[in-house]
Amino acid sequence: MLLKRTPSWHMKESLATDEHIYHNRRQFLKAAGLSGVGLMAASTGLSSLAEAAPITGFPAMRNQAYQLDRDITPEDEATTYTNFYEFGSNKNIWRKAQKLVTDPWMVTIDGLCQNPMELDAADLIKKTGPMEERLYRHRCVEAWAMAVPWTGVPLAKLVALADPKPEARYLVMETFLDPKVAPGQSQSWFPWPYVEALRLDEATHELAFLATGLYGKEMPKQNGAPIRLVVPWKYGFKSIKSITRFSFAAEAPLSFWQESNGNEYGFFANVNPEVPHRRWSQATERLLGTNERVPTQLYNGYGDLVAGLYQNDNPKELFF
Ligand SMILES: Nc1nc2c(c(=O)[nH]1)N[C@H]1C(S)=C(S)[C@@H](COP(=O)(O)O)O[C@H]1N2
Numbered sequence: 670m671l672l673k674r675t676p677s678w679h680m681k682e683s684l685a686t687d688e689h690i691y692h693n694r695r696q697f698l699k700a701a702g703l704s705g706v707g708l709m710a711a712s713t714g715l716s717s718l719a720e721a722a723p724i725t726g727f728p729a730m731r732n733q734a735y736q737l738d739r740d741i742t743p744e745d746e747a748t749t750y751t752n753f754y755e756f757g758s759n760k761n762i763w764r765k766a767q768k769l770v771t772d773p774w775m776v777t778i779d780g781l782c783q784n785p786m787e788l789d790a791a792d793l794i795k796k797t798g799p800m801e802e803r804l805y806r807h808r809c810v811e812a813w814a815m816a817v818p819w820t821g822v823p824l825a826k827l828v829a830l831a832d833p834k835p836e837a838r839y840l841v842m843e844t845f846l847d848p849k850v851a852p853g854q855s856q857s858w859f860p861w862p863y864v865e866a867l868r869l870d871e872a873t874h875e876l877a878f879l880a881t882g883l884y885g886k887e888m889p890k891q892n893g894a895p896i897r898l899v900v901p902w903k904y905g906f907k908s909i910k911s912i913t914r915f916s917f918a919a920e921a922p923l924s925f926w927q928e929s930n931g932n933e934y935g936f937f938a939n940v941n942p943e944v945p946h947r948r949w950s951q952a953t954e955r956l957l958g959t960n961e962r963v964p965t966q967l968y969n970g971y972g973d974l975v976a977g978l979y980q981n982d983n984p985k986e987l988f989f
């Protein structure tokens with residue numbers, strides 16, 4: 670079974686790297702709230718290792734409901750110009766990100782839900798699939814933009830699987846924490862690990878996507894393998910990469926960027942060309958690939974679908 674699904678080079682890599690297996694087990698234990706070590710720890714580590722298998726099913730069938738008004742960004746642009754502060758604060762960290770071991774990848778679902786669980790990313794996607802492909806626009810708060818084919822599953826499927834309790838109002842998501850692999854996490858002025866959250870009505874909106882792949886292939890590490898969020902009506906920093914934990918909460922947490930710089934980055938971060946960033950205009954954006962400048966659109970062009978989510982919110986809070 671394992672041999673059939675896993676290319677031999679892949680198995681060798683994950684089996685050889687004791688450090689990462691150890692880390693994964695530690696993360697698992699921490700999440701499960703187990704303090705003792707011993708037999709339990711050993712069996713936990715072994716079972717996560719035995720279940721190691723990559724997410725499969727690429728390319729997935731394209732969902733034609735989501736059409737672009739612009740060309741798809743060249744693949745080499747979208748995969749080499751990336752924001753992933755865990756690996757450094759410049760755009761060309763894609764080589765450094767190759768150090769991330771993404772299989773096995775334990776995910777914790779916990780907090781205010783009926784079905785908390787710990788499982789490998791591939792098992793999570795099996796439970797929430799089938800995967801599909803969607804063409805989405807992406808708008809970084811720094812005013813560059815792209816349009817790419819993501820593969821994944823609706824985030825609403827994960828929410829349904831977890832079955833939130835009535836008190837749950839937010840879905841909080843967290844990235845891995847491992848400064849040995851991700852040198853940016855040694856920069857102590859940042860509040861690691863990266864945390865983001867959506868209100869539950871946002872998390873269950875049809876556009877909110879849990880992405881597993883890009884350009885018809887498994888997710889490149891630098892783009893947030895093995896699973897990342899994609900919320901195309903919001904500035905890119907909401908679309909948290911390499912997620913290890915989904916927690917249901919009654920209150921919104923402070924996100925990574927709110928905690929780093931709350932004057933410039935808020936909770937909603939919905940795209941709006943008429944609300945400038947404190948240090949620059951958001952009226953236009955630069956397309957990766959051509960460098961063409963085009964007008965930015967309210968909710969990044971997805972207003973027809975998402976504006977209804979915000980009818981009862983203060984407009985002053987929605988767009989930063
Ligand atoms: N964990 C984590 N997620 C992250 C980031 C990050 O630094 N760390 N950067 C965000 C920002 S600012 C953007 S624009 C997008 C970039 O996604 P891409 O590199 O796949 O284009 O990822 C977002 N998710």
Ligand SMILES: [Mo]
Pocket residue numbers: 752808809810811904905906
């Ligand atoms: Mo961004």
